Amino acid sequence: MSKTLFEKIWDSHVVIDEGNGRSLLYVDRHLVHEVTSPQAFDGLRMSKRKVRRTDLTFATMDHNVPTSNRSLPIIDQTSATQVKALERNCKEFGIELFDINSPDQGIVHVIGPELGITLPGATIVCGDSHTSTHGAFGALAFGIGTSDVEHVLATQCIWMEKPKTFEIRVEGKRKNPHAITAKDIMLSIIKKLGTAGGTGTTFEYRGEAISELSMEQRMTICNMSIEGGARAGLIAPDEKTFDYLRGRRYVPDNYDKLVEYWRENLKTDNNARFDKIFTLHVDDISPQVSWGTNPAMTIDVTDKVPFPKEYAKGNPEEEKAAAKALQYMGLKPGTLITEIEVDRVFIGSCTNSRLEDLTEAAKVVKGQKVSSKVRAMIVPGSQHVKKQAEELGLDKIFKDAGFEWRESGCSMCLGMNPDILAAGERCASTSNRNFEGRQGSGGRTHLVSPVMAAAAAIKGHFVDVREMDLN
Amino acid sequence: MKGSVIKYERDNIDTDVILPGPYLKIHDYNELAKHAMEGIDKDFHKKVKPGDFIVAGRNFGCGSSREHAPIALAYSGIKAVVAISFARIFYRNAVDGAFLLPIEVDEDTYKDISEADQLEIETSKNEIRNLTKNKTYTMKPFPELIGKIIAAGGLFNYKP
Numbered sequence: 307m308s309k310t311l312f313e314k315i316w317d318s319h320v321v322i323d324e325g326n327g328r329s330l331l332y333v334d335r336h337l338v339h340e341v342t343s344p345q346a347f348d349g350l351r352m353s354k355r356k357v358r359r360t361d362l363t364f365a366t367m368d369h370n371v372p373t374s375n376r377s378l379p380i381i382d383q384t385s386a387t388q389v390k391a392l393e394r395n396c397k398e399f400g401i402e403l404f405d406i407n408s409p410d411q412g413i414v415h416v417i418g419p420e421l422g423i424t425l426p427g428a429t430i431v432c433g434d435s436h437t438s439t440h441g442a443f444g445a446l447a448f449g450i451g452t453s454d455v456e457h458v459l460a461t462q463c464i465w466m467e468k469p470k471t472f473e474i475r476v477e478g479k480r481k482n483p484h485a486i487t488a489k490d491i492m493l494s495i496i497k498k499l500g501t502a503g504g505t506g507t508t509f510e511y512r513g514e515a516i517s518e519l520s521m522e523q524r525m526t527i528c529n530m531s532i533e534g535g536a537r538a539g540l541i542a543p544d545e546k547t548f549d550y551l552r553g554r555r556y557v558p559d560n561y562d563k564l565v566e567y568w569r570e571n572l573k574t575d576n577n578a579r580f581d582k583i584f585t586l587h588v589d590d591i592s593p594q595v596s597w598g599t600n601p602a603m604t605i606d607v608t609d610k611v612p613f614p615k616e617y618a619k620g621n622p623e624e625e626k627a628a629a630k631a632l633q634y635m636g637l638k639p640g641t642l643i644t645e646i647e648v649d650r651v652f653i654g655s656c657t658n659s660r661l662e663d664l665t666e667a668a669k670v671v672k673g674q675k676v677s678s679k680v681r682a683m684i685v686p687g688s689q690h691v692k693k694q695a696e697e698l699g700l701d702k703i704f705k706d707a708g709f710e711w712r713e714s715g716c717s718m719c720l721g722m723n724p725d726i727l728a729a730g731e732r733c734a735s736t737s738n739r740n741f742e743g744r745q746g747s748g749g750r751t752h753l754v755s756p757v758m759a760a761a762a763a764i765k766g767h768f769v770d771v772r773e774m775d776l777n
Numbered sequence: 778m779k780g781s782v783i784k785y786e787r788d789n790i791d792t793d794v795i796l797p798g799p800y801l802k803i804h805d806y807n808e809l810a811k812h813a814m815e816g817i818d819k820d821f822h823k824k825v826k827p828g829d830f831i832v833a834g835r836n837f838g839c840g841s842s843r844e845h846a847p848i849a850l851a852y853s854g855i856k857a858v859v860a861i862s863f864a865r866i867f868y869r870n871a872v873d874g875a876f877l878l879p880i881e882v883d884e885d886t887y888k889d890i891s892e893a894d895q896l897e898i899e900t901s902k903n904e905i906r907n908l909t910k911n912k913t914y915t916m917k918p919f920p921e922l923i924g925k926i927i928a929a930g931g932l933f934n935y936k937p
Contacts, residue, residue, distance in 0.1 A: 454932070537865055742793070
């Protein structure tokens with residue numbers, strides 16, 4: 307019987323099939339961070355259980371850690387406590403930890419692929435909704451809550467109801483691939499599908515516009531699957547995938563044999579059927595800017611802030627939501643997107659903090675100065691990204707322009723560490739969520755690509771990066 | 778299960794407003810509860826009573842995987858969230874620790890229920906009775922796995 311890639315990975319991990327899709331699945335890799343794990347370890351202690359597969363479990367600290375000077379202690383006591391708890395738990399249960407001083411530390415979804423922990427065909431879970439990122443490698447990867455973290459620590463298995471399959475076809479060719487990025491493709495998909503369009507499904511991204519993306523760009527796509535409501539999104543592995551992982555520290559010794567198997571098996575069969583299909587043509591898409599308080603409230607940079615009535619297309623609930631969002635965002639309908647001025651710029655997060663994101667942003671920044679009205683920061687996704695960028699001299703380009711060059715972590719994506727927006731501050735952000743208060747209580751987030759964020763830092767307002775020389 | 782309704786007439790109530798990021802560092806569940814819904818309703822903690830239900834629109838609990846979100850609601854006294862639909866991680870988190878019941882209803886039911894209505898929910902019959910308006914609605918039955926986890930009293934009691 308013809309199967310989709312998702313069905314193949316699912317079927318090969320079923321430990322118990324209870325019927326009707328209800329299955330106990332084996333977990334190949336479990337990634338752990340400091341925020342969603344403390345209660346899980348407490349639970350293990352109370353029930354006197356061990357971590358079943360310490361060799362398949364990896365931990366790092368990313369959400370809480372300050373991105374300033376690492377030689378200083380963490381000032382926020384509750385953050386320090388949570389970070390220390392992870393250290394203690396990893397030591398007690400025998401889990402490998404990339405701690406705050408490790409040269410491998412970074413955002414969990416950046417370091418997984420970077421270290422070769424992420425593998426094609428694997429099942430990967432983490433107490434973090436952006437675990438979908440790892441799907442870029444053809445892994446079935448999804449976020450879980452703390453109870454499930456405890457369950458996986460104890461059993462290396464997870465109970466799941468089988469999601470439906472959803473093909474996201476991305477066709478055509480971008481006219482200017484430096485200006486129209488993976489972020490713009492993904493925001494365009496979410497804009498059309500809605501934030502709940504993928505609920506109960508696993509996305510599989512297919513089509514020529516996906517094949518041509520680099521691994522880092524594919525990670526940006528899969529990362530935001532959850533913003534479209536799908537817990538997981540995957541892309542079939544190809545030579546780019548195999549080349550990216552080859553030689554990385556944690557890939558198995560028999561890597562080339564595995565590649566042969568993956569090449570043969572990890573793809574959707576020609577006659578396989580998806581439960582749902584959505585198609586996006588990228589030929590004519592523009593750089594995207596979010597204007598509201600969820601990622602579907604997004605518009606072309608050439609457009610104007612919409613009127614709630616026009617946005618809602620006759621749906622009164624949507625109209626109310628749009629009006630509320632505009633009020634929160636402090637925006638007037640009819641304002642040109644390019645007239646919106648920003649106070650802050652954040653280039654970072656598990657969506658857009660990898661080397662290619664920084665090299666692309668640096669092209670915009672080189673020889674320019676950050677607007678005097680803007681505070682701009684670059685937060686590399688990991689210590690390895692930071693080091694590689696410094697070897698290329700990117701840090702100098704950014705610092706000369708007036709950007710802050712910081713240590714790796716989740717930083718201003720989620721308001722859990724010292725990097726936050728003040729109430730009313732407006733930020734061009736390469737992160738993934740523009741929810742109310744996400745980057746700090748009262749903070750206003752506009753989701754954009756790294757090049758769009760860099761350009762906004764220089765000009766002090768949004769600009770259409772297609773007008774810039776990005777080659 | 779009987780209680781009074783706190784209604785939010787909006788879709789996409791995300792976990793960042795149910796429990797804002799800065800409070801994810803808090804370990805004590807009763808402390809977490811003091812910040813529940815703070816992102817959109819600063820008075821929630823003062824008005825919520827044990828046994829209350831939240832009623833909301835589509836895609837409740839979208840966003841982050843933080844189990845802190847259903848925990849904060851549960852320790853505030855919320856026994857069930859009645860919504861048109863739920864984001865899947867929140868839905869699962871709500872029942873894994875037996876924190877609260879995520880109950881899906883159709884749009885007409887959502888619209889018919891008002892703030893402060895008294896509801897009685899009987900999941901064994903998939904029935905919601907509005908005691909204030911003297912009406913009965915149907916809830917969507919739980920998916921099989923979710924229903925069994927709820928019946929077991931949480932994930933750790935669930936046996937296949």
